[in-house]
Every structure is written in structure tokens, then in C-alpha cells.
Amino acid sequence: MAAHLRAWKRCMSLAQRCTTMRQLKPIHAIFLTHGLHHNNYALSKLLAFCALSDSGSLSYASLIFTHIQTPNSFIYNTLIRAYSRSSQPQLALHYFHLMLKDYGSNLLAPDNHTFHFVLSACANAKWVLAGKQTHNWVLKNGLVLFDGHVQTALIRVYVECKVLDDACKVFDEIPCLDAIQWNVLMNGYVKCNMGSEALRVFRDMLMSGVEPDEFCVTTVLSACAQTGAVLQGKWIHEYVKKRNGMESDVFVATALVDMYTKCGCIDMAEEVFERMPKRNVFSWAAMIGGLAVHGYARKAIHCLDRMQVDDGIRPDGVVLLGVLVACTHAGLQEEGQLLLDDMENGYGIRPKHEHYSCVVDLLCRAGRLDEALQLIRRMPMKPLASVWGALLSGCRVHNNVDLAELAVEELLMLENDGVEEDGAYVQLSNIYLGARRGEDACRIRRIIGDRGLKKTPGCSMIEVDGKVNEFVSGDVSHLHRAQICAILELLSLELV
Structure with missing residues (x-):
């Protein structure tokens, strides 16, 4: 008995100190040699490390599970939780269904943790049908009335699936709402480009007496940016100033910078930015992007140097894209091309499609259409609609019919939702008219008519x-x- 106790203590100690899969596998072998592979508590320690640790292995956790004769709710919940936030959320539902089978045979009941993790899987995978089925289980178990985590998860499922009517129904049935639940609903409206509704929810939140936290303020500032509601954004800014410490929160301050830039108040954006006690890469990206769209290209390029010198932050792909956009708007061809060529060696970032697309647009605006085509041909990835669309727009401005026909031909070969094709036909027709090729323009107009195309209203x-x-x-x-x-x-x- 004493020897068995010593072996137990040794195995538990090894399991608690495990930090890598390389360490875990021999520990698992020791468990097997001491007969602990039949002990659920012991195995749950190994399984939890494999499933939840950043250095674990979900597949190995599933392998351990297959050798457990009577898994308990903790083991099921661990696997469901791990897979709900993985790239294979369908396996969270797989283990949930296994748990329900065991529920029928040995009274192993899903609990509030189970439903929270299953709903998280449905939200992450945007499965509205599975979410509604789980919602029914939650109602049967009465959890929707008293468990805040389950309530929030239900709202999030419908928000992520963009079924906002159902999200509102769940929201309205919650007797005591917290700031997180208000924020999830607001965020849903923002994601659906319904910023005005998000602002309405924020006003209702204030009237209900719930104090918004940093996440709520960040979300509502995004709604202001989306709708151009600068007066409401300024009011929220004043509210933030009165809350101790909130103005110094890096995410709130970054949201303020983004809101002011998108509402056309670049001076206010710069003022907030310069007063920030701490800035991250998102803060610099918001400021550089704002300077870019307002035409302050030199300032945007200077920020690229400042972020490295002042804050010691290396730019990411989003920051570099903002600088390229600034170069495009200001017609800084050499600077844009040099930055694209230097991205990998100078910043360790391999240019993506959007970076190439931006420089193609820059060259097309300058009338250097042949160089733009050469760059497209050199792209390491397949050119998508944005690239050919930029070339087509350049052809319209500079009356290059031959390249326009090539761009349209390439656009039509791409798999898309038809919007790019419609725009391509309209642009080509206008190019033919500009080149006084009336017959070709009429031919394209007939195609547009036959297809029943209509220009998307502004x-x-x-x-x-x-x-x-x-x-x-x-x-x-x-x-x-x-x-x-x-x-x-x-x-x-x-x-x-």
C-alpha cells in the first residue's frame, strides 16, 4: 500500500511539472506501468495538459480519451472546450454527442460548462442550426435563467451567425444583463454594418444603469466610426475622460484615434495619439491609416520610422499596407515601389496580395500601365479581382483599350460572386465610348442588358x-x- 502511494505521489508530481509533449509521453508510460491508466483523476491531468496547454497536442488528448473506459464530465468538458476553440470545432460536437450517449446509459449529465463550450464551438464555426439545437437543450436544463456564461454564449452564437433577431430575443429574456452581454449584442450590430443600432443599444445600456467597460467603449467607438457619428464619438470621448484610467487604456485610445480619422477629424486623432502613454502596433496602424486616407503621405512614412525609434515596435503587414495606401493617394511612386521591394528584407514580412494590389493601383494612377502589368505578372500568387480591377480603372483614366480588354478577360476568368464581372462590363463599355468605339460599346451594353445587370446604388x-x-x-x-x-x-x- 505504501509503495502504491509513493508511486501515486511521484506520478502526480511528474504530471504537474510537465511542460512539453516530449516530457509528457514518458510520464504517460510511467502511468501505464503503475496501473494509473484506469484512474480517471490521474488521466485527466495528462489529458488536460494535452488539450489545453499551448505546447500540448489535441490529437494525443483524443488518443488518451479512447483508452478511458468510463470518462467523467470533467474529461468530456476538457475535450469539448479544447476543440471548441480549435480549427476543428466539429469535434467538440462529436464529444458532446458521445457524452449524451453516456448520459443515457450512466446518468452522466452535461452541465453549464458543457453547454458553454458547445455554444462556443457553434459560434466559432457559425453553425446556426447546431446552435439552435443546443439552445433547446439549455432551455430544457433551465440554464438560460441563471447562468451568465451560457446566456452570453447563446447571444454570441446568433451574433456570429448574423441572426440578430434571435440574438435580441435571447438578450431580452435575460433578467439581469451585464456589460459583457451588452457588448456582444453591440458588436453584432457593428459586424453587420448596423452602427446606428449599436449606438441605440449603447444608449439603452446607459439608461439601464449598467456601466460600460473598456470593451463596450471600444465597440461603440467602432460604431461611431462606421456611421460617421462624430458628435456622439466626441461625447463618448468626454465620458472616457471622466472615467479613471480608461483614457490611458491602449485599446480605447486606439479606438478613439480610429473614430476621429474615419469621421474626418485628423487633428483630434493626432492629439489623442500623441497623448497616449502606451501605444501598440494597432495604434500605429490606426494613425498611419488615418494619415493615409487624409492625404498626409509624408507624415505616414515618418510614422513608420517613429514607431520603431520611439516605441521599439516593428511594423506588421497592416502598418506597411497603410503606408503603401498613403503613397498611392499621394502619387509617391518611387517610395511605394521601394517599400514593396524592401518589405521582406527590411521588415521580415512577405508581401501579400493586398500589398501588390496597392502598388499596382499606384502605378496605374500614374499612367504606368505597362509597369503595372509587369508587376502583376511577377506576383508570387494568383492575381485576384482587386489587382485586375485597379488595372482596368487605370485603363479607363488613360484610355488604354488593349489592356482594358486584357483586364476584363482576366476578371471574367476569376471565380467571384458576379459583382466584379458586372463592374468590369460597365467599365469596359465606358472605355469603348471614350475611345469612340461605339459599336463595341453597344455590344457590351447588350451583354449588360441580356444579363439584367444593374449598377449597385451609391x-x-x-x-x-x-x-x-x-x-x-x-x-x-x-x-x-x-x-x-x-x-x-x-x-x-x-x-x-
């Missing part, structure tokens, strides 16, 4: 007195349409 937004107004081309439903048209007539007379 959309714009403006904030007036704290309310965001959205206008879609051809839409006549705005409440103040008559007054708007009257003002436009007055303005047009002034312009004439």
Missing part, C-alpha cells in the same frame, strides 16, 4: 444634430426630401 451618410442620416442613390423616402431638394436648387443657382 450610399452616403451624414450626421446632423447627433442623428445619422443615410442616403441611397435613387431613394426618395427621406422625411426631409423636399427641403433638401429646395436647398440643392438654391445651391445650384449659386454655382451657376
Whole structure:
């Protein structure tokens, strides 16, 4: 008995000190030689390391599971949790179904942890049907009434699947909402490009007496950026200033920079950015991207040096893309091409498709269409619609019919949702008209008519007195349409 106790203590000590799979496998062998492979508690230690540790192995955890005769709820939950956040979330449902089979035979019941992990798998994989089935199980077990983690997971499933009506139904049935649940719903509206609804949810949250945390503020600032609601963004900024420590939070400050740049207040964005006590790569990316779209290319390039010198942060692909966009908007051809050529050697980042696409656009805007085509031919990956679309736009500006026909031919060979094809036909027709090739333009127009193509209507937004107004081309439903048209007539007379 004493020898068995010593062996138990030794095995448990080894299991607790394990840090790599290379160490775990011989420990597993020791477990087997001492007969501990029949002990669920002992094996759960090994399985938890394999499943949940960054240096573990999920496949080895599954192998251990196959040798467990009567797995308990902790073992099932460990595997379901691990697979729910892996690249194979379907295996989380596999172990959940095995657990349900055991539930029928030996009263092994799923608990609140089980349902939370299963719902996380459904959310990560965007499985709305499996999520609804699990929702039914949750209702049968009564967990939706008192377990906050399960409630949040349910909202997240419907949010990730973009079924916001169902997300709202779950949300409205929760008796005591917390900041996390408000944030998940707001984030769902932002992801669906419904920033105005996210702002409404934020106002409801404040009226309900729940104090928003850093995550809520970051989300609502994203909604302001999405809708151009600068007045509401400024109000939230004032709110942040009054909360101790929140203004110094790197993610809140970065969201403020992003909001101000997207709402056209680049000076305010720079002011927030320069006052940040700590900046990360996302902060620099937001500032550089904002400078780029506002035409401050030299400042954006200077930031690339500053982030390395001032903060010791190496730029990532997003930062470098922002600098390339700045070069494109300012027509800095040499700087853009040099940066693309130096990305791998100078920054250790292999250029992706979007980096090549940006430089192709830069060359096309400058009228260097042949060089743009050469760069496309040198790309190490297959050129996608953005590249050929940039070349086609350049051909329209510089009246190059031959390259336009090539670009359209390449666009039509790509697998896409049809939007790029529609735009390509319209652009080619306009290019033919510009080159006075009326017959070719008519031929393309017939193709457009036969396919029933319609140009996607333009959309714009403006904030007036704290309310965001959205206008879609051809839409006549705005409440103040008559007054708007009257003002436009007055303005047009002034312009004439």
C-alpha cells in the first residue's frame, strides 16, 4: 500500500511539472506501468495538459480519451472546450454527442460548462442550426435563467451567425444583463454594418444603469466610426475622460484615434495619439491609416520610422499596407515601389496580395500601365479581382483599350460572386465610348442588358444634430426630401 502511494505521489508530481509533449509521453508510460491508466483523476491531468496547454497536442488528448473506459464530465468538458476553440470545432460536437450517449446509459449529465463550450464551438464555426439545437437543450436544463456564461454564449452564437433577431430575443429574456452581454449584442450590430443600432443599444445600456467597460467603449467607438457619428464619438470621448484610467487604456485610445480619422477629424486623432502613454502596433496602424486616407503621405512614412525609434515596435503587414495606401493617394511612386521591394528584407514580412494590389493601383494612377502589368505578372500568387480591377480603372483614366480588354478577360476568368464581372462590363463599355468605339460599346451594353445587370446604388451618410442620416442613390423616402431638394436648387443657382 505504501509503495502504491509513493508511486501515486511521484506520478502526480511528474504530471504537474510537465511542460512539453516530449516530457509528457514518458510520464504517460510511467502511468501505464503503475496501473494509473484506469484512474480517471490521474488521466485527466495528462489529458488536460494535452488539450489545453499551448505546447500540448489535441490529437494525443483524443488518443488518451479512447483508452478511458468510463470518462467523467470533467474529461468530456476538457475535450469539448479544447476543440471548441480549435480549427476543428466539429469535434467538440462529436464529444458532446458521445457524452449524451453516456448520459443515457450512466446518468452522466452535461452541465453549464458543457453547454458553454458547445455554444462556443457553434459560434466559432457559425453553425446556426447546431446552435439552435443546443439552445433547446439549455432551455430544457433551465440554464438560460441563471447562468451568465451560457446566456452570453447563446447571444454570441446568433451574433456570429448574423441572426440578430434571435440574438435580441435571447438578450431580452435575460433578467439581469451585464456589460459583457451588452457588448456582444453591440458588436453584432457593428459586424453587420448596423452602427446606428449599436449606438441605440449603447444608449439603452446607459439608461439601464449598467456601466460600460473598456470593451463596450471600444465597440461603440467602432460604431461611431462606421456611421460617421462624430458628435456622439466626441461625447463618448468626454465620458472616457471622466472615467479613471480608461483614457490611458491602449485599446480605447486606439479606438478613439480610429473614430476621429474615419469621421474626418485628423487633428483630434493626432492629439489623442500623441497623448497616449502606451501605444501598440494597432495604434500605429490606426494613425498611419488615418494619415493615409487624409492625404498626409509624408507624415505616414515618418510614422513608420517613429514607431520603431520611439516605441521599439516593428511594423506588421497592416502598418506597411497603410503606408503603401498613403503613397498611392499621394502619387509617391518611387517610395511605394521601394517599400514593396524592401518589405521582406527590411521588415521580415512577405508581401501579400493586398500589398501588390496597392502598388499596382499606384502605378496605374500614374499612367504606368505597362509597369503595372509587369508587376502583376511577377506576383508570387494568383492575381485576384482587386489587382485586375485597379488595372482596368487605370485603363479607363488613360484610355488604354488593349489592356482594358486584357483586364476584363482576366476578371471574367476569376471565380467571384458576379459583382466584379458586372463592374468590369460597365467599365469596359465606358472605355469603348471614350475611345469612340461605339459599336463595341453597344455590344457590351447588350451583354449588360441580356444579363439584367444593374449598377449597385451609391450610399452616403451624414450626421446632423447627433442623428445619422443615410442616403441611397435613387431613394426618395427621406422625411426631409423636399427641403433638401429646395436647398440643392438654391445651391445650384449659386454655382451657376
